[in-house]
Amino acid sequence: MRTGNNKRLAFYLEMLRIRVIEEELVRYYAEQEMRCPVHFCIGQEAVPVGVCQALGGADTIMSNHRSHGHYLARGGDLRRMVAELYGRETGCASGKGGSMHLIDRSVNFLGATSIVADTIPIAVGVAFANKLRRRKSVSVVFFGDGATEEGLFYESLNFAALHRLPVFFVCENNLYSVYSPLNVRQPASRNIYKVARSLGVESSRVNGNDVEAVNRASASALRGIRRGRGPYLLEAMTYRYLEHCGPNCDIELGYRAKEELEQWKKADPVAAYERKLIRESVISKDYALKARNRIIKEVGEAVRYAKSSAYPEADRLMMDVYAQ
Amino acid sequence: MRNNHNKKECGPKGKRLITFTAAINEALIECMEKDPGVFVMGLGAPDPKGVFGTTLGLQKRFGTGRVFDMPISENAMTGVAIGAAISGMRPVMAHQRADFVLMAMDQIVNSAAKWHYMYGGQASVPLTIRTVVGRGWGQGPQHSQNFQALFAQVPGLKVVAPTTPCEAKGLLTASIEENNPVIFVEHRWLSNQMGDVPEGYYSMPLGKANVMRKGSDITVVASMDMALEAMVVADGLLSSGISVEVVNLRTVKPLDAETILGSVAKTGRLVVMDSSWYEFGVSAEIAAVVAEKGFDSLKAKVRRLGLPSVPTPTSPALAGHYYPSEADICLAIGDVLGVRLNPRKLGFKDVVGDVPDEYFKGPF
Ligand SMILES: Cc1ncc(C[n+]2csc(CCOP(=O)(O)OP(=O)(O)O)c2C)c(N)n1
Ligand SMILES: [Mg+2]
Numbered sequence: 001m002r003t004g005n006n007k008r009l010a011f012y013l014e015m016l017r018i019r020v021i022e023e024e025l026v027r028y029y030a031e032q033e034m035r036c037p038v039h040f041c042i043g044q045e046a047v048p049v050g051v052c053q054a055l056g057g058a059d060t061i062m063s064n065h066r067s068h069g070h071y072l073a074r075g076g077d078l079r080r081m082v083a084e085l086y087g088r089e090t091g092c093a094s095g096k097g098g099s100m101h102l103i104d105r106s107v108n109f110l111g112a113t114s115i116v117a118d119t120i121p122i123a124v125g126v127a128f129a130n131k132l133r134r135r136k137s138v139s140v141v142f143f144g145d146g147a148t149e150e151g152l153f154y155e156s157l158n159f160a161a162l163h164r165l166p167v168f169f170v171c172e173n174n175l176y177s178v179y180s181p182l183n184v185r186q187p188a189s190r191n192i193y194k195v196a197r198s199l200g201v202e203s204s205r206v207n208g209n210d211v212e213a214v215n216r217a218s219a220s221a222l223r224g225i226r227r228g229r230g231p232y233l234l235e236a237m238t239y240r241y242l243e244h245c246g247p248n249c250d251i252e253l254g255y256r257a258k259e260e261l262e263q264w265k266k267a268d269p270v271a272a273y274e275r276k277l278i279r280e281s282v283i284s285k286d287y288a289l290k291a292r293n294r295i296i297k298e299v300g301e302a303v304r305y306a307k308s309s310a311y312p313e314a315d316r317l318m319m320d321v322y323a324q
Numbered sequence: 325m326r327n328n329h330n331k332k333e334c335g336p337k338g339k340r341l342i343t344f345t346a347a348i349n350e351a352l353i354e355c356m357e358k359d360p361g362v363f364v365m366g367l368g369a370p371d372p373k374g375v376f377g378t379t380l381g382l383q384k385r386f387g388t389g390r391v392f393d394m395p396i397s398e399n400a401m402t403g404v405a406i407g408a409a410i411s412g413m414r415p416v417m418a419h420q421r422a423d424f425v426l427m428a429m430d431q432i433v434n435s436a437a438k439w440h441y442m443y444g445g446q447a448s449v450p451l452t453i454r455t456v457v458g459r460g461w462g463q464g465p466q467h468s469q470n471f472q473a474l475f476a477q478v479p480g481l482k483v484v485a486p487t488t489p490c491e492a493k494g495l496l497t498a499s500i501e502e503n504n505p506v507i508f509v510e511h512r513w514l515s516n517q518m519g520d521v522p523e524g525y526y527s528m529p530l531g532k533a534n535v536m537r538k539g540s541d542i543t544v545v546a547s548m549d550m551a552l553e554a555m556v557v558a559d560g561l562l563s564s565g566i567s568v569e570v571v572n573l574r575t576v577k578p579l580d581a582e583t584i585l586g587s588v589a590k591t592g593r594l595v596v597m598d599s600s601w602y603e604f605g606v607s608a609e610i611a612a613v614v615a616e617k618g619f620d621s622l623k624a625k626v627r628r629l630g631l632p633s634v635p636t637p638t639s640p641a642l643a644g645h646y647y648p649s650e651a652d653i654c655l656a657i658g659d660v661l662g663v664r665l666n667p668r669k670l671g672f673k674d675v676v677g678d679v680p681d682e683y684f685k686g687p688f
Contacts, residue, residue, distance in 0.1 A: 035640045035678055036462025037687040087639030095639030098462045114466045116396050149395035179371035184393040246687045253372040311641030321634050
């Protein structure tokens with residue numbers, strides 16, 4: 001099925017937005033004012049966009065340490081995200097969480113945590129509640145290839161399969177955990193999506209840099225989940241450009257080959273898609289440039305908002321430990 | 325390995341200044357050279373950053389069989405380490421944050437800690453678990469926790485917490501020599517601290533605290549980052565004629581009650597600093613021990629200082645109030661001494677920075 005032009009435009013703009021926001025934040029990070037660890041998702045934008053564009057408003061999302069793309073693709077508030085990175089009281093977690101703990105309940109982005117695999121079972125619990133309450137909502141959780149090495153992954157998929165829970169597992173396989181390639185962590189013959197199948201969870205693998213493919217696979221998975229077929233796992237193959245944590249390129253460290261990075265950049269999810277849409281006259285070069293500038297302006301405003309926001313008052317330190 | 329003790333004290337004699345990180349690295353090398361049963365595993369152990377530099381060069385030197393990366397499977401890998409340990413090996417596991425060790429709590433508490441006891445002493449688990457405690461630069465709620473008290477409460481575990489590079493090397497060696505599971509706590513802010521470290525293989529006894537600075541008016545018991553803070557304040561109070569004795573714990577468990585009680589017997593006053601939450605914490609234990617066994621020497625109430633019972637906030641504005649400041653320590657000392665001190669006038673900072681030194685560039 002061909003993707004319509006309106007949709008393609010939306011895919012493009014959403015991906016471009018995440019890309020440019022991340023690039024701008026990389027630039028601002030050098031000022032040393034965003035004082036928290038930041039895991040940028042440059043290179044991986046097609047996965048959150050392809051998935052989130054297939055979701056309905058009632059569906060929920062959870063994420064991990066590399067959460068900016070998921071948060072933004074879901075429509076999370078940019079100003080509050082940036083303010084959170086700057087540790088301000090206007091941040092989406094009141095400055096208490098930082099980059100690894102984004103939340104925006106108004107768009108059903110339920111939270112991101114920094115402990116690998118920790119949100120997988122929590123998202124299953126959300127699906128469990130949805131099922132009990134007969135809510136028509138799918139619980140989506142994003143995690144990396146590394147998270148599939150935790151016992152939590154297997155235990156969660158098992159329970160989700162056992163109870164046929166409406167949960168959509170999205171594994172962003174970017175081939176690395178920090179500086180450790182897959183081959184020091186998993187046997188060469190491993191296919192993550194096949195592991196899911198053996199646990200009773202339907203699954204497939206998709207080119208995670210092809211936004212249309214991710215979207216098609218997600219839409220089809222979600223249809224099945226909504227019909228009561230139980231959980232689904234999508235393994236999206238993709239690649240991170242920058243260092244694991246922080247604003248720099250770390251290719252000189254030698255844990256991955258320069259050629260590998262170059263190869264993936266040739267299949268850049270945003271640039272390749274932009275070229276394609278220009279080629280097919282869906283957009284013009286000028287349109288692309290204007291879109292980019294618009295986003296740069298949007299980030300600039302968000303950063304100004306963050307910087308002009310107050311830091312949380314000292315008395316906030318002792319607040320929020322227990323719910324009233 | 326145990327019979328081969330070569331115990332050294334850190335002193336001013338030597339003149340070899342190296343970092344805490346380098347000291348850990350040396351301890352690992354010396355132990356691996358000495359005992360072929362020692363192996364090192366951890367997320368990123370052989371990677372280009374080598375667990376903040378502590379495992380750099382090890383894989384090249386000892387091979388992929390004895391130094392290796394692992395899947396992100398902390399609980400299972402701890403079980404693997406326990407299995408190797410009861411089979412005659414001495415595994416050293418490295419975790420880049422103590423927070424991740426929670427994943428392995430079951431294997432540590434239910435298996436490693438109990439193995440020797442629940443089989444009537446037939447087998448033991450010589451396992452060293454290195455856990456790095458983060459602080460600053462927005463480490464936040466899940467990258468800065470110090471679970472020393474949680475571990476110390478479990479019978480069968482030992483908990484070690486070095487402050488100086490010399491201690492780091494000597495105590496890590498002792499932990500690896502130890503026939504029981506040891507939680508070895510490394511504070512991230514100590515990584516770049518320089519100190520005098522003897523060359524060659526040596527170990528320092530577990531369960532022995534150290535009087536880091538002699539004093540007569542008041543005892544401050546502390547460890548790791550807090551021991552260094554205590555030293556700064558002790559220095560600054562000299563001009564006010566206050567003589568502070570600083571007892572550096574070195575080992576949290578077994579607790580060296582003797583040294584602490586000895587110091588309090590001399591000074592009659594006690595402030596206990598905790599590198600973790602002080603409620604239900606190590607400082608609570610120390611205060612209780614002194615109340616039980618040293619009550620007669622106490623001339624004043626005991627004060628505790630540490631983290632308030634809230635998760636670590638990420639915003640630097642809040643983290644600045646979370647960790648005790650020099651001014652807080654000064655005021656606590658004044659409180660116990662019954663004298664009014666003005667921390668500002670004495671040059672003590674009342675806000676806590678979020679980086680260990682001015683050269684630091686984020687992120688960690
Ligand atoms: C339980 C646990 N162990 C280790 C870490 C340290 N850590 C943070 S991110 C990360 C890599 C995770 O890799 P992956 O899941 O593939 O996500 P990616 O960073 O590649 O997006 C690791 C090991 C952690 N946060 N939690
Ligand atoms: Mg990965």
